[in-house]
Amino acid sequence: MSPTEIPKEILEAFKVPVLFKIVAWFSTSLICALGIYASFHWGDWIHFARAGAVIVVLSLALEASGYIDKYLDKILNMINEISPEIVLKQVMKNKHMYGLKGNESKEQLVQIARKENSRRLTDIGNVASNQFYKNLRRTEFTIATIGTLIWGFGDLLEALIPLSA
Known part of the structure; x- marks a missing residue:
């Protein structure tokens, strides 16, 4: 089954949750802001650079989180939970699509439906x-690049905005 055969609604449901991206980008922004604050507070941009290292670690943690x-x-x-009944109804309604002749027992139909359901889930x-x-790696890669x-x-x-006097 290719990605073009799966309905768009199902693929949309499988996108990375928006909350995950919000947390990732909020954390990245917060770390940047803390790095800038620390740089101004202690008068050295090295703290902002270290915030970049923390952002890289955040990107790795996002990947490792599972x-x-x-x-x-x-x-x-x-x-x-809901798919087996639907597949069984499809098998019973369209027996010819599964190479059946119409004289199969209910147990045989259930077995065929289970195999078809397993194939579809796989x-x-x-996909x-x-x-x-793909979606997660793009977010992680972008955050790692920024970091x-x-x-x-x-x-x-320091050359553009000197903090030390």
Whole structure:
């Protein structure tokens, strides 16, 4: 099953939650603000550069948190609770699509529906995890890049805005 075969509504539900991004960007902004405050308070831009190092660590912590795996498991478990009945109805209604002749027992239909449901969940899980990781990695990479630039060049702001007299 390709990403184009899964309805857009399902893919939208599998996007990284907005709250995760808000927390990530708020934390990044707060660390920057604290770094700027510390730099003005102690009169040295090196504190702002160190804030960049903390931002890089934040990016690594976001990756290591396992948040996306937990979120994906939660959604797949919710789908798994309602999906088997729907798949069974589809198998019973469209027997020809599953290579059935119409004389199968209820147990055989249930077994076929379970296999089809498992296949669908695997496909949805693969596509969704790709979407999640792509979206999450973009956020993490951007935060890590910002942190690295601040870490590497933050103390050079002394040349533009001297804090020491």
